[in-house]
Amino acid sequence: MSVTVHVSGHLKPFTKGEVEMELLGEFETVKDALASLWKSHPALRDRVLTETGEIRQHVNIFAGSDDVKRLKGLATKLNSHELHIFNAVSGG
């Protein structure tokens, strides 16, 4: 199934201005879908994940309406056609 990835406007510098990207293929987990996203938009990877492969503390990823940090993180089964990547409401 295809997945549509929506990113917040703050990430536009790393997507060549796109805020909505279509991923074609079969993706069992969030991690699988993101691996496809990194191939088409490589600059996103370092901004969304840390070097150790974790979702950054102040970045949230939703599969449909589910916050994957509250499920199994990147290993969360992908049961939605929609992924959302937001910067968290944080800062000073």
Next chain:
Amino acid sequence: MPQKEILLLAGTAKGLFILRDGGVGKWSIDGPHFAGLAVYAAFFDQRKGRNEMWAAPASWHFGAELRKSTDMGATWDNPDNRRIKMPAATKKSLENIWQIAPGADADSLYVGVAPAALFESHDRGDTWNLNKGLWSHPHRKKWNPGFGGLCLHTIVTDPKNANDIKIAISTGGVYQTVDGGQKWNVTNTGVKAYFMPNQYPEFGQCVHKIARHPRKKKTFFLQNHHGVYRSDDGATTWKEIEDGLPSNFGFGLTVSDAGSVFIVPLQADAQRFTCEGKLRVYRSRDEGKSWQPLTKGLPQKNAYEVILRDAVASTGNNIFFGTKNGKLFGSSNDGDSWKMIEGSLPEICCVKAYTI
């Protein structure tokens, strides 16, 4: 002959400001670059006639980057693949970039980061590698983070000897190499760590800044987390030089071309603002034997300022410092008098000064 200009890079909690003074006391200001991002490190590389500006904007959300401009900040590159990344084998992630420094070789650059580590490039910043000698030092796992994280915040290189590099870590203290970074020796002898059971440990000191004398190669100065010191033996052993200061606590330190040492003492560890509500820079012209408070042009009433570790800088005998309240001050006469250059910048994290 064209008049020399002074370039200031003021990194703030909300971006980088580029200031220039053509020598008539009027500053232009350009910024914020990287608006909204904290800039704790910046560097202007004039070696080999190039004009390459480096800055390390850090996003709370998306992490820290090392970015370069070749047109005086008009545009900045933004590599897809970040320049500075902790290698997978370290099982660590980059928290912040604290320092960008030139090596003796004109194509070499060094970067200090949190978690405490040193990165090096020998091709003008195109490729970077973690310094493995320091990362594998047996002390590393015993270093503890200070309030700003476990950071390698100071890099002092010898322009005539590529093998001589000195660094400072909070908290770890001073380490140095004489073989270009393969082996690192700890050199904190005489530096106090009042917050540890053994107050003079081999390592673990919270050294805030070190700087070299412009002409005496073996003379260094050190602002500690409580304590001001001088070394006469190449930053190996240290002697207290704090008589005459209102407090031995502070962060930033610079040494002018005249050999004058400048610090801004802060009241006690737990308070961390300028003593007695007076903004006083202290200068020593005899390598720490005596200190003079410098007040001309600086507020002496209700001035509760904090000056961070990289926010004191000099080029020639022009001295600059920035405060967490966003005030940027400068002196063009080795500290005799001061003027406020800007008064409402965001919190100033670093100030870098260059004659161009």
